[in-house]
Each structure stands twice: as structure tokens, then as C-alpha cells.
Amino acid sequence: MSERTVTCIGCPMGCRLRVTLEGGQVSAVDGAACGRGAAYARQECVCPTRQVTTLARVRGRREPLSVKTAQPVPKALIFACVEEIHRACVVPPVRIGDVVVKNVCGTGVDVVATMEAGVGVRI
Amino acid sequence: MTDVDILIIGGGPAGLAAAIAAHEAGCRNVLLLEREPALGGILRQCIHAGFGMHVFKEDLTGPEYAQRFVRRFHELGLSAQCDTMVLSVTPDREVTAVSPAFGLQHFRAKAIVLAMGCRERTRGALQVPGWRPAGIYPAGQAQRFVNLDGWMPGRRVVILGSGDIGLIMARRMTLEGAKVLACVELMPFSSGLTRNVVQCLDDYGIPLLLSHTVTEIHGRERLEAVTVAQVDAQRKPLPGTDQRFECDTLLLSVGLIPENELSRAAGVRVSEVTCGPLVDEALQTSVPGIFACGNVLHVHDLVDHVTIESTEAGRQAAKYAQGQGEAGIPACQMLQIRDGAGVRGLVPQTVCAGRVADVLPLMFRPAAVFKDAAAVVRLDGEEVLRKRFRILTPGEMVRLVVPKEVLERHAGAGELTVGVEV
Ligand SMILES: Cc1cc2nc3c(=O)[nH]c(=O)nc-3n(C[C@H](O)[C@H](O)[C@H](O)COP(=O)(O)OP(=O)(O)OC[C@H]3O[C@@H](n4cnc5c(N)ncnc54)[C@H](O)[C@@H]3O)c2cc1C
Numbered sequence: 426m427s428e429r430t431v432t433c434i435g436c437p438m439g440c441r442l443r444v445t446l447e448g449g450q451v452s453a454v455d456g457a458a459c460g461r462g463a464a465y466a467r468q469e470c471v472c473p474t475r476q477v478t479t480l481a482r483v484r485g486r487r488e489p490l491s492v493k494t495a496q497p498v499p500k501a502l503i504f505a506c507v508e509e510i511h512r513a514c515v516v517p518p519v520r521i522g523d524v525v526v527k528n529v530c531g532t533g534v535d536v537v538a539t540m541e542a543g544v545g546v547r548i
Numbered sequence: 549m550t551d552v553d554i555l556i557i558g559g560g561p562a563g564l565a566a567a568i569a570a571h572e573a574g575c576r577n578v579l580l581l582e583r584e585p586a587l588g589g590i591l592r593q594c595i596h597a598g599f600g601m602h603v604f605k606e607d608l609t610g611p612e613y614a615q616r617f618v619r620r621f622h623e624l625g626l627s628a629q630c631d632t633m634v635l636s637v638t639p640d641r642e643v644t645a646v647s648p649a650f651g652l653q654h655f656r657a658k659a660i661v662l663a664m665g666c667r668e669r670t671r672g673a674l675q676v677p678g679w680r681p682a683g684i685y686p687a688g689q690a691q692r693f694v695n696l697d698g699w700m701p702g703r704r705v706v707i708l709g710s711g712d713i714g715l716i717m718a719r720r721m722t723l724e725g726a727k728v729l730a731c732v733e734l735m736p737f738s739s740g741l742t743r744n745v746v747q748c749l750d751d752y753g754i755p756l757l758l759s760h761t762v763t764e765i766h767g768r769e770r771l772e773a774v775t776v777a778q779v780d781a782q783r784k785p786l787p788g789t790d791q792r793f794e795c796d797t798l799l800l801s802v803g804l805i806p807e808n809e810l811s812r813a814a815g816v817r818v819s820e821v822t823c824g825p826l827v828d829e830a831l832q833t834s835v836p837g838i839f840a841c842g843n844v845l846h847v848h849d850l851v852d853h854v855t856i857e858s859t860e861a862g863r864q865a866a867k868y869a870q871g872q873g874e875a876g877i878p879a880c881q882m883l884q885i886r887d888g889a890g891v892r893g894l895v896p897q898t899v900c901a902g903r904v905a906d907v908l909p910l911m912f913r914p915a916a917v918f919k920d921a922a923a924v925v926r927l928d929g930e931e932v933l934r935k936r937f938r939i940l941t942p943g944e945m946v947r948l949v950v951p952k953e954v955l956e957r958h959a960g961a962g963e964l965t966v967g968v969e970v
Contacts, residue, residue, distance in 0.1 A: 433742075478596050478597060480694075489698045491611050493609055
């Protein structure tokens with residue numbers, strides 16, 4: 426049995442949750458002012474994930490392209506994902522939602538563009 | 549001199565929403581001027597997620613949120629002129645602008661929407677002693693360098709101020725390979741969202757030093773280090789608490805100031821609390837036909853609120869340009885809106901109750917952190933509306949809506965106040 430404290434991000438209350446873990450499973454959550462706390466603590470202690478937003482290089486352009494993981498990825502893989510994205514070089518034209526890196530770090534999650542490059546109507 | 553119906557200054561989310569709303573209200577001669585080379589405003593550099601939860605029920609990044617409006621703008625055939633800096637606005641709505649493509653231009657508009665956004669407070673506003681070395685930037689400026697221009701401003705970073713931009717930049721700089729040593733906050737609480745403290749600092753083991761400040765800046769050509777000290781309840785540095793951080797970059801996240809030089813020169817009266825124009829229920833400033841919305845009116849933390857507010861400003865500007873401004877509606881007594889206890893910066897500041905369409909939105913910031921509190925609306929002292937909140941913090945703007953019926957029931961009232969009661 427072990428204990429952990431996490432800060433709930435459900436709202437600005439920022440409840441400090443005391444989480445009891447047994448065999449890798451959450452057995453109790455203390456200190457939550459509402460139901461969202463327990464759900465958050467469970468996710469955060471068993472399999473914390475984050476959406477990653479970063480930049481990718483674009484061939485022939487100095488300005489970077491903003492990208493995101495289409496779904497959250499395991500927190501422990503954030504840096505590995507960013508490294509793999511940084512190694513990529515995107516060929517324009519790119520539109521929002523175009524896949525820039527497939528299956529990043531074997532997570533099954535694709536990295537997609539969040540801005541356009543080389544398509545824009547310049548006004 | 550070019551005549552336009554509605555001229556919009558600024559192509560961020562505020563200007564875009566206002567232009568779209570004006571078009572949808574039937575105005576066909578709308579022109580938007582933007583000094584940057586592209587539309588989208590500050591959202592272009594906010595590559596993190598957290599935009600659009602209210603308007604689209606989706607968690608979008610800044611560029612994605614902006615793109616939805618830019619696309620709609622073009623679909624409607626609206627026109628914008630980028631790379632164009634507005635230099636002056638007169639009370640009779642003549643606008644001077646300059647651009648590389650067209651040189652000096654003069655416009656005359658039936659209605660103007662101010663949507664210039666805000667700028668960051670700089671080091672000068674803070675009075676930190678020391679030399680003036682390179683390596684000290686407002687956090688949003690650094691965000692622009694990294695996200696739009698592809699430059700890293702430094703490798704070892706200290707952040708002063710825990711506003712959301714500073715928190716977001718702590719994570720951004722870390723992901724791009726820099727070492728962020730600490731985030732230093734003068735107040736005993738962070739002014740940023742809890743979500744950002746957890747996901748931008750805690751996730752990366754970056755310490756948040758509350759009740760601390762930077763007391764000295766070291767280095768002559770390039771920043772070499774900063775001294776950080778703890779402060780007492782009066783925010784005075786405590787002797788013997790000095791720590792030295794070796795760093796080449798200091799990012800400042802110490803607040804935003806609505807950009808109102810143009811407004812003031814046009815004769816628009818500006819509030820000392822919000823630093824934005826004083827407006828009525830139509831978001832019209834003290835100069836008839838000049839409207840304001842978005843961060844130039846008051847600093848927002850949620851772009852969704854900017855969109856909702858600016859849509860209304862665009863609709864009202866269209867009405868004014870079509871000659872229906874105040875016509876047809878009997879003149880009515882003005883209701884003065886005043887901040888009650890625990891409330892700062894109510895917008896709008898005056899309301900003509902008879903002109904409220906169906907609800908009157910009121911926006912403000914709590915003056916401190918309140919738990920289990922209620923925001924109470926009073927008309928001439930009598931309670932007319934109460935809304936409970938589990939928590940209210942200065943970092944999150946509150947939007948209340950007062951139904952028209954409530955105002956009608958108290959016709960003749962002269963003052964509306966909103967206060968926080970615990
Ligand atoms: C760093 C940062 C992070 C944020 N994060 C979030 C978030 O996670 N979620 C969220 O919902 N909101 C967030 N916000 C808030 C939200 O993005 C802003 O409230 C919103 O962008 C304000 O829109 P605006 O159109 O009023 O101003 P802006 O986007 O600043 O647009 C103003 C435009 O006017 C132009 N302009 C100014 N003066 C002139 C002139 N004289 N002539 C021509 N053009 C001019 C500027 O170039 C600019 O493009 C964030 C804001 C910042 C700064």
C-alpha cells in the first residue's frame with residue numbers, strides 16, 4: 426500500500442488529493458470537494474497522460490510549424506515524443522489536421538499540424 | 549479618403565468575430581486593418597491547447613481556434629488588409645493607417661470597432677535594480693520568438709510572475725531544450741490556472757517560489773544571474789533569504805495592459821480600473837459610433853469570452869452604421885454600474901436598461917480569492933440576483949447575465965452594483 430498527493434485540475438479550487446494505492450490500483454481518494462477529484466486522481470495515478478504541443482521543422486522555411494498529439498500520450502513519453510517530432514521535417518503544403526508523424530514513439534497516436542504552411546491565402 | 553461602413557482595428561479573435569457579426573447583421577462594406585502579416589492576433593503564437601471549450605465544446609490550440617474564424621471570414625468574402633498599422637483615429641471616425649503596400653491611407657467610417665488587444669508589462673514597470681543586460685524578455689515576446697520565429701532566447705531560464713503566459717512558457721522552453729530553474733511569484737498564490745501550475749511546472753519539477761521576488765539582476769552585456777529573495781506580508785524582501793540563480797534568460801509574466809493610445813487620442817474615455825474604454829450595454833465607448841471589445845476593453849483569460857463579447861460589438865456597430873443606433877428606442881435613464889465589495893473592473897460601466905435586448909452580460913474580476921461565496925447583483929441596494937460559486941479567484945473572470953425582466957421590474961433604478969458575499 427502506498428500514498429500519493431496530487432493536485433486536482435478540474436477547477437480553480439485545486440484540491441489536494443491524498444490517494445491510496447494498492448497493487449497499482451487506487452483504493453481511496455481523500456480531500457476532493459466534488460466527484461471530479463476521484464476520477465482525476467484515478468487517471469493521474471494509474472496512467473497519467475498529456476497532450477503534447479510543440480513545433481516541427483518545415484522544409485524550405487525558417488518558421489516552425491505548430492503541432493499536437495491527436496490524443497494524449499503517456500506522461501513518461503513526453504520528451505521522447507518531442508524528440509521524434511523534432512527529427513521530422515515536414516514538406517509543405519500542410520493543412521490543419523494533416524499527419525506530421527505517424528504513431529509517435531509507438532504510442533499509436535499520430536502527431537497532426539495545428540496550423541497551415543504553404544497553402545495560405547496571403548492578404 | 550475611402551468611405552467604409554465599419555472599420556475594425558485589429559485582426560485577433562476580437563476583430564474577426566466583430567467583422568463576421570457585422571457582416572451577418574447585413575453590413576457589406578466592412579474593412580479590417582491588422583498590423584501583423586497575418587490574421588489571428590495573439591492566438592497565432594499560443595500553440596498550446598485550452599481554447600474553445602465554451603464556444604466549440606472542443607479543446608483546441610490557439611492557431612486552430614483562430615483558423616476557424618479566419619476561414620469563416622474569407623468564406624463570407626470579408627476584406628482585411630494586413631501589414632497595416634493604424635496611426636490615428638479621430639472623434640468623427642476618420643482613420644489614418646500606413647502600410648508598405650499602400651503607403652498612407654485615410655478612411656472615413658460610419659462605425660469603428662477597436663480590437664487592438666493588449667501588450668505586456670515590461671521590466672520598466674517593475675523597477676528591479678541592476679544593469680540592463682540582454683536576456684530579459686516579457687514572456688509573451690519570448691513565446692513569439694520560439695513559436696513563430698523559431699528562435700530560442702536562452703538556455704537557463706528564470707520566470708518572474710506566475711501568470712498563465714509565464715507558466716505556459718516554462719513548459720514550452722523546457723520542451724524545446726532549455727532548463728527552467730524556477731518560477732518566482734511575489735504573491736502568496738499563483739495568478740495562473742491550477743491546470744497550468746500542475747501541467748507546466750509540477751510535471752517538469754520546476755519549483756514555484758510563492759512570496760518571492762527577483763531583487764537583483766547580474767551581468768552587463770548578457771544576463772548572468774538573478775538574486776531571488778523571500779518577501780514579507782508587505783511584499784518587502786526579507787534579509788538573509790537571498791538565493792542566486794545562474795541564468796542567461798529572465799522571462800517576465802507580470803501582467804497585460806490594454807493598448808489604448810489610439811482610443812485616448814480619439815477622445816475615448818478610459819477606465820482607471822480596467823485600463824480599457826468605458827462602455828455601455830452596446831459596448832459603445834464615450835465617443836458615439838466607436839465600439840470596443842476583446843483585450844483592448846479589458847484583459848480576458850478565456851478567448852471564448854472574447855468571441856462572445858466581440859460578436860455583440862460587431863452586431864451593435866452594424867446597427868449603428870445602418871442608422872439604427874439609438875433611433876426608435878425611447879431615451880431612458882442611465883443605470884450606473886459600480887464595483888461592490890470584492891469586485892473589480894465591471895464591464896459595461898453604464899447601461900440603458902430599455903436598450904438591453906434580452907440579457908445584460910456583466911463581467912468582472914474577483915478582488916481576492918473567495919471560497920463558497922456568492923456574487924450578488926443589487927439595483928439601488930435591493931438584491932435582484934445571486935449566484936453561488938465554490939471558488940472565485942482574481943485569475944478567472946466572472947460573467948453574469950441579468951435577464952431583461954429583472955431590469956424592467958426595477959425600472960427607474962439609478963445604480964447597479966455587484967459584490968461578493970461569503
Ligand atoms: C500568451 C497567452 C496565452 C493565452 N492562453 C489562453 C488559453 O489557454 N485559453 C484561452 O481561452 N485564452 C488564452 N489567452 C487569452 C486569449 O488568447 C486572448 O484573450 C485573446 O487572444 C484576445 O483577443 P484580442 O483579439 O482582443 O487581442 P489580440 O489577439 O491581441 O489581437 C489584437 C490584434 O490587434 C492588432 N493591432 C493592435 N494595434 C494595432 C494597430 N494600431 N493597427 C493595426 N493592428 C493593430 C495586433 O497586431 C493584434 O493582431 C491567452 C493569451 C495570451 C497572451
